Amino acid sequence: xxxLITCIIGAFQITLLDIVLSGDNIGVIALATxxxxxxxxxxxxxxxxxxxxxxxxxxTCFMTYILLIEWLPIKLVGxxxxxxxxxNFIKPNNENENARxxxxxxxxxxxxxxxxxxxxxxxxxxxAIAGAADGNIVLVIFGLLLNIPxxxxxxxxxxxxxxxxxxxxxxxxxxxxHTAFKMxxxxxxxSFIPNVFGVIIPNAAAILTIIYGLYIIKKPVQIx
Numbered sequence: 001x002x003x004l005i006t007c008i009i010g011a012f013q014i015t016l017l018d019i020v021l022s023g024d025n026i027g028v029i030a031l032a033t034x035x036x037x038x039x040x041x042x043x044x045x046x047x048x049x050x051x052x053x054x055x056x057x058x059x060t061c062f063m064t065y066i067l068l069i070e071w072l073p074i075k076l077v078g079x080x081x082x083x084x085x086x087x088n089f090i091k092p093n094n095e096n097e098n099a100r101x102x103x104x105x106x107x108x109x110x111x112x113x114x115x116x117x118x119x120x121x122x123x124x125x126x127x128a129i130a131g132a133a134d135g136n137i138v139l140v141i142f143g144l145l146l147n148i149p150x151x152x153x154x155x156x157x158x159x160x161x162x163x164x165x166x167x168x169x170x171x172x173x174x175x176x177x178h179t180a181f182k183m184x185x186x187x188x189x190x191s192f193i194p195n196v197f198g199v200i201i202p203n204a205a206a207i208l209t210i211i212y213g214l215y216i217i218k219k220p221v222q223i224x
Contacts (some may be wrong), residue, residue: 017049020041024176025118025147026154026155027173028085028155029045029048029049029155030156030158030159031089031090031162031169031176032044032048032089032110032114033155034162034169035106036107040110041159044107044110044114044157046152048114048115049151049152050126051111051115052119052147052151055119056080056144056147057141057144074187075184075186075187076183076189076190077120078120078183079120079178079181079184080181080184081116081117081120082179083180085113085116085117086173086177089113089165089169090169090209090213091171091213117176120183158172166213166219167213170209170210171210172215174205174209174210175207177209178203178205185197185198
């Protein structure tokens with residue numbers, strides 16, 4: 001009976017963690033799929049989410065060994081990758097370039113962006129879920145699988161908002177920029193940087209992304 005209660009409490013904790021921690025992942029998928037036709041967007045979301053969850057399961061299995069490699073700059077590399085992906089999402093698109101990119105190429109690019117970005121952000125999520133599960137592998141797998149519907153349906157909703165309200169795109173970009181710089185500044189290789197910058201820089205990156213978005217939205221369209 002005690003084991004059952006412990007499992008129920010653990011499952012509840014993991015469910016709450018999934019909802020809280022899935023925000024940036026939802027943003028990644030929504031940003032990656034917002035310019036795709038609906039049928040491509042749903043397929044890219046599904047494939048990206050399943051691949052990302054599979055990666056999380058692999059991370060969980062090898063987490064103990066990964067964390068033992070102290071010199072491995074996981075967060076630094078992940079943060080740099082996520083910064084690049086964030087810029088790709090929010091930078092102005094050249095209409096002529098877009099016209100030359102086929103929907104299938106956009107589809108493949110969206111999947112890769114989802115997988116790479118989600119992989120870079122999975123470390124904290126996996127650690128949080130593993131901590132809540134307290135070593136119970138069944139609960140760990142439950143937590144990881146629970147990510148699938150939350151992220152998939154959440155990203156579909158956010159993607160529709162992005163198409164309707166352009167500023168939502170830059171709010172998503174701001175969340176990713178904050179996450180990226182936070183990861184970079186948390187890496188052991190740059191632990192010499194004062195902690196205060198670990199708060200100031202990510203917040204500044206998020207604010208600047210919003211300001212940039214407002215500038216792009218308000219900028220008058222040039223007619224050639």
